Amino acid sequence: MRRYVRLFLFPLGILFLFAFQPSSNDEYIVIGWNDLGMHCMNKDFSNLAILPPYNNLMAQVIKKGNSSTNPKVITDEMKITYEIPGNTYSVGKTNFWTYAKHLFGVDLKDDIGLTGKGLTGVMDKKDNYYLAEGIPITPFTDNDHINEDPYQLAHLKVYNSSNIVMTSTNTVIPVSTEMNCVGSGCHSSEQHILNKHDKEDGFDPNKKPILCASCHASNALGTKGQHEAKSFSFIIHDKHAEKAKDNCYKCHPGEKTQCYRDVMLKAGLKCQNCHGTMKEIAKSIEKGRQPWLEEPSCGSSICHGSAFAEEKGKLYRQSKGHGGIYCSACHGSPHAIVPTGELTRDNVQNVALQGYEGILAKCEVCHGIKPDGLGPHNILLTQVKIEDESISSSGTKFNNPYPNPAINKITIPFDLNEEGNVNIEIFDMAGNHQITAVNQFLLSAQYSIDVDLRTLNSGSYVYILSLNGKKIKGNFNVAK
Ligand code: HEC
Ligand code: HEC
Numbered sequence: 001m002r003r004y005v006r007l008f009l010f011p012l013g014i015l016f017l018f019a020f021q022p023s024s025n026d027e028y029i030v031i032g033w034n035d036l037g038m039h040c041m042n043k044d045f046s047n048l049a050i051l052p053p054y055n056n057l058m059a060q061v062i063k064k065g066n067s068s069t070n071p072k073v074i075t076d077e078m079k080i081t082y083e084i085p086g087n088t089y090s091v092g093k094t095n096f097w098t099y100a101k102h103l104f105g106v107d108l109k110d111d112i113g114l115t116g117k118g119l120t121g122v123m124d125k126k127d128n129y130y131l132a133e134g135i136p137i138t139p140f141t142d143n144d145h146i147n148e149d150p151y152q153l154a155h156l157k158v159y160n161s162s163n164i165v166m167t168s169t170n171t172v173i174p175v176s177t178e179m180n181c182v183g184s185g186c187h188s189s190e191q192h193i194l195n196k197h198d199k200e201d202g203f204d205p206n207k208k209p210i211l212c213a214s215c216h217a218s219n220a221l222g223t224k225g226q227h228e229a230k231s232f233s234f235i236i237h238d239k240h241a242e243k244a245k246d247n248c249y250k251c252h253p254g255e256k257t258q259c260y261r262d263v264m265l266k267a268g269l270k271c272q273n274c275h276g277t278m279k280e281i282a283k284s285i286e287k288g289r290q291p292w293l294e295e296p297s298c299g300s301s302i303c304h305g306s307a308f309a310e311e312k313g314k315l316y317r318q319s320k321g322h323g324g325i326y327c328s329a330c331h332g333s334p335h336a337i338v339p340t341g342e343l344t345r346d347n348v349q350n351v352a353l354q355g356y357e358g359i360l361a362k363c364e365v366c367h368g369i370k371p372d373g374l375g376p377h378n379i380l381l382t383q384v385k386i387e388d389e390s391i392s393s394s395g396t397k398f399n400n401p402y403p404n405p406a407i408n409k410i411t412i413p414f415d416l417n418e419e420g421n422v423n424i425e426i427f428d429m430a431g432n433h434q435i436t437a438v439n440q441f442l443l444s445a446q447y448s449i450d451v452d453l454r455t456l457n458s459g460s461y462v463y464i465l466s467l468n469g470k471k472i473k474g475n476f477n478v479a480k
C-alpha cells in the first residue's frame with residue numbers, strides 16, 4: 001500500500017530512476033571479496049596483542065562485453081566506496097584505540113585503523129583491481145557488543161566520474177576474536193601467560209600490553225623478529241602441538257566461528273590434509289618455509305593439478321586467471337571457496353550475479369553473450385541441444401558419439417531420465433582432466449552436445465557424465 005502512495009506522490013523521482021538505473025546496471029558488474037576468508041583480532045588489548053583489527057577488501061569492476069566486444073576489467077574513471085551496514089564504529093567494542101600508541105607507536109583517531117582507513121571509505125586503485133587495506137572492523141554490530149557476527153556483509157558501490165552509482169555488490173568481511181588463549185580453556189589468564197614467559201632478552205610481564213610479534217617475527221604483521229626469539233608461527237605451533245591435541249580451532253576461530261566453511265569441508269578435507277599437523281607446520285618453517293607467504297596450493301599435483309593452478313610463485317589470493325580476473329573473484333576467499341556450507345552470506349554475491357550459487361561460471365555475466373572459445377581453465381563452451389523433449393524409455397545413458405574417431409569436433413548424444421546438475425568431463429587415458437563439456441542444470445529430455453576437440457591430441461579419451469551422485473562413462477578416439 002505504502003508503495004503505491006509513494007509512486008503517486010513522486011512520479012518524477014521514479015522516472016528519473018528509470019532513466020538511469022537499468023542501462024547503467026547492464027553495463028558493469030563489480031565483484032568484491034576478502035583476501036583471507038577470515039581475519040582474527042584481539043578484543044582486549046590491555047595485556048597482550050596478537051593481531052589488531054585489520055581487514056582487507058578487494059574488488060574488480062568489469063565492463064561487460066557483447067556480441068562485438070570482450071568484457072574489460074577497468075579501474076579508470078570508476079570509484080568504489082565500501083561500508084558495512086549495521087556496523088559503523090569500533091571504539092567501545094574493543095579497547096584497541098586505548099593501546100594503539102603503546103603497541104604500534106601511532107596516534108590513531110577513533111575508528112581509524114593502522115593504514116588510515118575507517119569503517120566506510122573509498123577503495124584504492126591498484127593495477128587492475130581495487131583495495132581497501134586495514135579496515136578496523138570488529139565482529140560486533142552496533143546493536144550487539146557481546147555476541148559475535150563474524151560474517152557481516154560489506155556493501156560496495158561503484159560510481160562513475162559524474163558520481164552516479166553504476167553497480168554495487170555485497171561481500172562477506174569476515175572477522176573474529178575467537179582466538180583466545182583463555183576462552184579456549186587452556187590458560188587461566190592472559191597475565192598468567194605473561195608471567196610464565198621466560199624473562200629472556202628483557203621480556204617484562206609488567207610492560208603491558210605486549211605485542212608478541214615485536215620479538216617473534218610474523219609475516220602477518222611484517223615484523224622481522226628480535227633477539228633470539230623464533231618466528232611466531234614456529235613457536236606457537238611447535239610448543240602447543242601436544243597440549244592443543246592438534247585441534248586447530250583451539251586458537252584459530254574457532255568452535256563457534258568455523259572459519260573453514262567451504263566446498264572442500266563438504267568433501268571431507270580437514271585442516272591437516274592441506275597444512276599438515278602443528279608439528280609439521282613448525283618443522284616446515286624450520287626447513288625454510290616462509291609462514292603466511294608459502295601455503296598449500298590448489299594446483300599441487302595431488303590436488304587439482306596444473307590446469308587449476310595458481311600463478312607461478314604466487315598464493316591463491318594473489319593469483320589471477322581467465323581474463324586477468326582474480327581466482328577469488330570467481331571462487332571466493334581461501335577457506336570460503338564457493339559454494340560454502342551453512343553460511344549463505346558467502347554465496348549471495350554469485351547468486352546475485354548469475355542466479356545460482358557456486359563458482360562464477362556463467363559466461364554471460366561478464367561477456368553478455370556465450371563466447372565461442374576457451375573459457376576459464378580452457379572450458380570449451382558446449383551448446384547443449386535438445387533433440388527430443390520426451391524422456392527416453394531406456395533411462396539415463398550415452399548414445400554412440402560421432403564421428404568416431406573424431407578430428408576437431410565430436411557429437412555426443414545423451415538421454416536424461418531425471419533432472420539435475422549435469423557435469424560432463426573428458427579425461428585422457430592417464431586420468432588427466434582435459435575438458436569440461438557441460439556443467440549446468442538440465443531437465444529430463446534427450447540431448448546432444450558438439451564438443452570442440454581442438455585442444456586434444458590424437459589418442460583415446462573417456463567422458464564421464466555425473467548427475468545426482470551417479471556416473472556414466474563413454475569413450476572415443478581422436479585421430480589428427
Ligand atoms: C621481548 C621479546 C619477546 C616478546 C615480546 C615475546 N617473546 Fe616469546 N620468547 C622470546 C624469546 C627470546 C624466547 C626464547 C627463544 C625462542 O624459543 O624463541 C621466547 C619463547 C617463547 C615461547 C616458547 C617458550 C618455551 O617454553 O620454550 C613461547 C610459546 C612464546 N615465546 C610465546 C610468546 C607470546 C604468546 C608472546 C606475546 C604475549 C611473546 N612470546 C612475546 C622473546 C619474546
Ligand atoms: C596454540 C594456538 C594455535 C593452534 C592450536 C594452531 N595455531 Fe595456527 N597459528 C596460531 C597463531 C598465533 C598464528 C599466527 C602466527 C603469526 O602471526 O605468524 C598461527 C598461524 C597459522 C598459519 C599461518 C602461518 C604459517 O605458518 O603459514 C597457518 C597456516 C596455521 N596457523 C595453521 C594451523 C593449523 C592447520 C592448525 C591445526 C593443525 C593450527 N594452525 C593450530 C596459533 C595456533
Ligand code: HEC
Nearest residue numbers: 036248252260264269270271274295296297315316317334
Ligand atoms: C583445502 C585445503 C585447505 C584446508 C582444508 C585448510 N586450508 Fe588453510 N590454507 C589453504 C590455502 C590454499 C591457503 C593459502 C591461501 C592464500 O592466502 O592464498 C591457506 C592459508 C591458511 C592460513 C594463512 C592465512 C591465509 O588465509 O593465507 C591459515 C592461518 C590457515 N590456512 C589455517 C587453516 C585452518 C586452521 C584450517 C582448518 C580449520 C585450514 N587452514 C584448512 C588451504 C587449506
Ligand code: HEC
Nearest residue numbers: 304308309310319320321322325326327330361376436439
Ligand atoms: C572467470 C572465472 C574463473 C577464474 C578467474 C578462475 N576460475 Fe577456477 N574455475 C572456474 C570455473 C567456471 C570452474 C568450473 C569448471 C568445471 O566445472 O569443471 C573452475 C574450476 C576450478 C577448479 C576445479 C574445481 C573442481 O570442481 O574440480 C579449481 C581448483 C580452480 N578452478 C582453481 C582456480 C584458480 C587457482 C584460479 C586462479 C589462478 C582460478 N580457478 C580462476 C572459473 C574461474
Ligand code: HEC
Nearest residue numbers: 070071072073323360361362363366371372373374375381
Ligand atoms: C568474471 C567475468 C568473466 C566470466 C564469468 C567469463 N569471462 Fe571470458 N573473459 C573475461 C575477461 C575480462 C576477458 C578478457 C578480455 C580481453 O582480454 O580483452 C575474457 C576473455 C575471454 C575470451 C578471449 C576473448 C578473445 O578474443 O581474446 C574467451 C574466448 C572467453 N573469455 C570465454 C569465456 C567463456 C566460454 C566463459 C564461460 C564458460 C567465460 N569466458 C566466462 C571475463 C569473464
